[in-house]
Amino acid sequence: METKTSDFTSTILVNETPETVFNAINNVSGWWSEEIEGVTNKQNGEFLYHYKDVHICKLKVVALVANTKVVWLVLDNHFSFTKDKKEWKGTTINFEIKKVGKQTELRFTHVGLSPAYECYTICEEAWTKYIQESLYGLITTGEGMPNAKEGGFNQELVEKHLTPSN
Incomplete structure (x- = not known):
């Protein structure tokens, strides 16, 4: 039984190798x-994540342990x-991979x-979909369900909303 914390967690179990899971995450x-x-x-x-004018996020890969762990820091x-407007800033997004029997x-x-967080309900629903459906699909079938490309980044939005790196 999982206890409720101030973090959002979602777990999936797949019949694939840790290497397959690691590669899909990346x-x-x-x-x-x-x-x-x-x-x-x-x-x-x-890297930058961008969804229309709704969400722009700058992340840094702060841990990358082959077939075991990936951690991103939200820079902006x-x-x-x-x-x-900056609710995620300073949070981390962690992916931990481990063998459980044959899975x-x-x-x-x-x-x-x-x-x-004001965004919690929306973010919880979105992360659940991305992890339980899209990432799960990419790992198990080779086909995820990412947001579709919108025709490139709107650089003006990025510059307006995200602080430049020093």
Whole structure:
């Protein structure tokens, strides 16, 4: 039984190897959004996630342990639908992979995604869909359900809403 914390967690169990799960996680445009720009599969890589003018997020890969763990730090964030436009900033998104018998468990935790956040209900629903359906599908069938490409990043939105790196 899982206890309720201030983090959001979603777990899936698949009949695939830890390597397959690890590779799928790092194929971010294959399960989260085709609108990913930057490096998602290397230590210290930085990338942007973008969904219309609704959500822009800058992330950094802060841990990458082959077939075991992936951790992203949210460097900057902008939601168009919340009072606090930067609600995710400073949170981490963790993927922990381990063998459980003949299966592989993926435990996804968005550390710091708290029910106190205005975006929590929407974010909880979205992460559940992305992990339980899209990433699960990418791992098990090779086909995820990422957000469709919108014709490229709107650089003006990115510059307007995200603080430039120093």
